[in-house]
Amino acid sequence: MATQPKxxxxxxxxxxxxxxxxxxxxxxxxxxxxxxxxxxxxVRRLEADELIRSRWERQSIADRExxxxxxxxxxTAAGRTTLEASRKRYxxxxxxxxxxxMKSV
Amino acid sequence: xxxTLEFALRTFHLGLLRxxxxxVPRQRRAEWSQEWSAELWYVLRECSPAASxxxxxxxxxxxxxxGSYLDAFCLxxxxxxxxxxxxxxxxxxxxxxxxxxxxxxxxxxxxxxxxGVRAEQDLSRYRVYSELMLSQDARYEGDVSSISPEERFWAxxxxxxxxFDGAAYYRVGQETISVVSFAQTGWAVAxxxxxxxxxxxxxxxxxxxxxxxxxxxxxxxxxxxxxRRQFGANPHIAGTVVRVGFREVRIxxxxxxxxxxxxxxxxxxxxxxxxxxxxxxxGYVVAHLTPWGDFxxxxxxxxxxxxxxxxFLSLPATTSVSMGEYGxxxxxxxxxxxxxxxxxxxxxxxxxPIVYLASLDIAYSCTxxxxxxxxYIQFASSFSLCLFGLQWVFRDQQQRCPVCLRxxxxxxxxxxxxxxxxxxxxxxxxxxxxxxxxxIPEMPTSWFAKQRWxxxxxxxxxxxxxxxxGANKS
Numbered sequence: 010m011a012t013q014p015k016x017x018x019x020x021x022x023x024x025x026x027x028x029x030x031x032x033x034x035x036x037x038x039x040x041x042x043x044x045x046x047x048x049x050x051x052v053r054r055l056e057a058d059e060l061i062r063s064r065w066e067r068q069s070i071a072d073r074e075x076x077x078x079x080x081x082x083x084x085t086a087a088g089r090t091t092l093e094a095s096r097k098r099y100x101x102x103x104x105x106x107x108x109x110x111m112k113s114v
Numbered sequence: 115x116x117x118t119l120e121f122a123l124r125t126f127h128l129g130l131l132r133x134x135x136x137x138v139p140r141q142r143r144a145e146w147s148q149e150w151s152a153e154l155w156y157v158l159r160e161c162s163p164a165a166s167x168x169x170x171x172x173x174x175x176x177x178x179x180x181g182s183y184l185d186a187f188c189l190x191x192x193x194x195x196x197x198x199x200x201x202x203x204x205x206x207x208x209x210x211x212x213x214x215x216x217x218x219x220x221x222x223x224x225x226x227x228x229x230g231v232r233a234e235q236d237l238s239r240y241r242v243y244s245e246l247m248l249s250q251d252a253r254y255e256g257d258v259s260s261i262s263p264e265e266r267f268w269a270x271x272x273x274x275x276x277x278f279d280g281a282a283y284y285r286v287g288q289e290t291i292s293v294v295s296f297a298q299t300g301w302a303v304a305x306x307x308x309x310x311x312x313x314x315x316x317x318x319x320x321x322x323x324x325x326x327x328x329x330x331x332x333x334x335x336x337x338x339x340x341x342r343r344q345f346g347a348n349p350h351i352a353g354t355v356v357r358v359g360f361r362e363v364r365i366x367x368x369x370x371x372x373x374x375x376x377x378x379x380x381x382x383x384x385x386x387x388x389x390x391x392x393x394x395x396x397g398y399v400v401a402h403l404t405p406w407g408d409f410x411x412x413x414x415x416x417x418x419x420x421x422x423x424x425x426f427l428s429l430p431a432t433t434s435v436s437m438g439e440y441g442x443x444x445x446x447x448x449x450x451x452x453x454x455x456x457x458x459x460x461x462x463x464x465x466x467p468i469v470y471l472a473s474l475d476i477a478y479s480c481t482x483x484x485x486x487x488x489x490y491i492q493f494a495s496s497f498s499l500c501l502f503g504l505q506w507v508f509r510d511q512q513q514r515c516p517v518c519l520r521x522x523x524x525x526x527x528x529x530x531x532x533x534x535x536x537x538x539x540x541x542x543x544x545x546x547x548x549x550x551x552x553x554i555p556e557m558p559t560s561w562f563a564k565q566r567w568x569x570x571x572x573x574x575x576x577x578x579x580x581x582x583x584g585a586n587k588s
Contacts, residue, residue: 033153034149034153035153035156035157035160038178039160044177044178044181045153045177045178045179045180045181045182045184045185046180046181046182046183046184046185047181047184048181049181049182049184049185049188050184050185050187050188053185053188053189053192054188054192057192076155076156077151077152077155078152079152079153079156080149080152
């Protein structure tokens with residue numbers, strides 16, 4: 010059995026941002042304040058480790074709103090488990106990036 | 115911001131992304147470009163309306179685009195780690211031996227570039243015996259600054275020498291030979307100084323006793339093949355008069371078969387005094403080295419071998435050669451023990467020729483040809499390279515898992531210096547395949563002086579993923 014990957018604080022923050030609903034590259038950058046050179050490589054590694062998966066937005070939706078289609082990211086089951094472990098390791102993570110439901114409360 | 119400027123900036127940013135896309139592996143390039151172009155569109159939309167007069171949005175968009183290069187590198191590295199056998203071999207014993215072999219080949223190739231090294235290899239051409247040295251006119255090799263054979267010959271014979279106690283000269287040319295018994299024929303005749311055969315310590319067959327030698331006429335020594343072919347192997351050939359060109363000479367003997375190993379195919383040697391020598395540009399000067407001269411280094415490999423021996427003796431004083439209870443564990447099988455020692459021997463076996471060739475490279479890169487200085491340089495460089503090389507070999511071996519011979523990784527500092535005498539304080543490294551744990555004490559104590567290996571039993575395996583270098587990188 011493979012052990013759970015231990016995430017750095019930055020990577021955990023990106024995972025938390027995706028979980029919180031910031032599901033494409035630029036929104037993750039805006040939320041975390043991290044530069045593109047950090048966010049996108051981290052996202053690639055998370056995807057390679059199968060903690061997140063990506064999907065392209067349908068072209069028809071993008072066309073309707075007259076913008077290019079986005080690539081969306083979402084957590085896998087393994088990503089969710091790893092995020093839970095990371096939240097225990099970094100207790101302030103949830104406060105730094107609250108999920109959208111918590112924000113609306 | 116004018117539309118023209120906006121267009122120019124957009125083109126500039128897309129150009130940056132296009133440049134980065136060239137770094138992305140081809141199979142993922144299209145999707146990668148699509149994502150970054152789309153993201154750039156959102157970045158520009160967010161940035162531009164807010165501060166049209168400021169340069170900040172442009173800087174932000176440029177910084178965003180520059181980040182794409184890091185992403186491209188990341189993707190390329192990921193693909194390399196997945197596909198390259200070298201990435202999978204990282205830290206393994208095979209990779210270590212492969213790199214040493216490459217280094218050996220490299221030093222060999224560099225060594226072959228130096229004429230001095232090539233001359234060392236070509237013993238039959240340049241150094242007939244260990245006490246002889248041969249010098250060809252360097253102008254013949256294209257070096258215009260060197261001295262001629264004549265100047266070299268007179269310099270070596272006319273002044274008090276530290277290195278040579280005798281020198282001879284010869285040059286090979288085609289001559290017409292006339293003998294009563296056969297018609298005129300062309301031979302390759304070596305015009306040599308009278309001491310050539312004595313210097314080379316070559317015997318001359320059928321030579322008349324010294325008292326019966328005619329001092330008036332020049333002497334001619336025949337090659338064995340010519341003697342058999344032209345004179346029917348006549349044992350009474352000595353004393354026969356032949357004409358070489360326009361000059362009458364007396365045959366003084368026959369050189370034994372295969373005795374001549376210096377450059378030039380020679381049918382006969384015409385012994386002429388130095389005053390009658392027509393020193394040519396393609397002649398050779400042969401010198402006999404004094405037994406106490408500075409050239410008493412011996413063959414090149416002996417210099418390196420002696421330096422390596424000294425390095426081996428100095429090694430325990432400079433680094434720890436302990437393997438950290440390598441062979442004492444009950445978990446260590448005979449096969450593993452043999453593999454470890456085989457690997458160590460292979461590393462040393464590859465290191466020694468690397469040191470020898472590298473020392474030759476250094477010596478001949480500092481001096482152009484065979485000289486006493488090159489001997490000193492080779493000795494010093496052999497010793498230094500061998501000492502540092504052996505230090506690396508042993509340190510590398512100390513950090514290789516006794517089971518799989520991979521280098522242990524992920525160093526972790528454990529304990530505190532202030533608690534050295536109460537608890538464990540040092541560094542722990544782990545085998546990525548989960549075979550062993552290496553404990554290295556920060557400060558040697560009476561109860562923990564040297565590094566120790568801890569073999570991990572199968573119950574530890576759940577902690578380890580497969581030793582795929584791409585795994586657990588986040």
